[in-house]
Amino acid sequence: MIIKVGNIMPKIVLGSWREGLEKVSLSKIQMSMLGKSLSEAKGNVDSLLDGEKVIIEVDDMDLAQEFFNEAERIGVNCKLIITE
Numbered sequence: 001m002i003i004k005v006g007n008i009m010p011k012i013v014l015g016s017w018r019e020g021l022e023k024v025s026l027s028k029i030q031m032s033m034l035g036k037s038l039s040e041a042k043g044n045v046d047s048l049l050d051g052e053k054v055i056i057e058v059d060d061m062d063l064a065q066e067f068f069n070e071a072e073r074i075g076v077n078c079k080l081i082i083t084e
Contacts, residue, residue, distance in 0.1 A: 010060075010080060011055055011057050011058070012055070012068055013078055014048050014078050015076075015078055021074065026044075029067060029074075033066065034056065065080065
């Protein structure tokens with residue numbers, strides 16, 4: 001789901017996960033695409049698995065869309081929110 005509130009700062013909300021979530025892949029895409037450290041990426045995955053929403057701000061809209069698509073593909077239910 002993509003929610004447009006403005007057009008400058010995209011946020012990705014990792015809201016929940018589906019059966020078969022690729023946990024290691026989720027950590028890896030956070031590190032490779034978003035420059036997160038291993039500990040931060042793993043912490044985000046652990047929070048998601050514990051039922052918490054994780055909000056990640058991304059500076060680039062194309063990168064945010066690419067990350068959103070990949071996260072959805074590997075089993076994350078997420079939203080892309082664009083705010084000013």
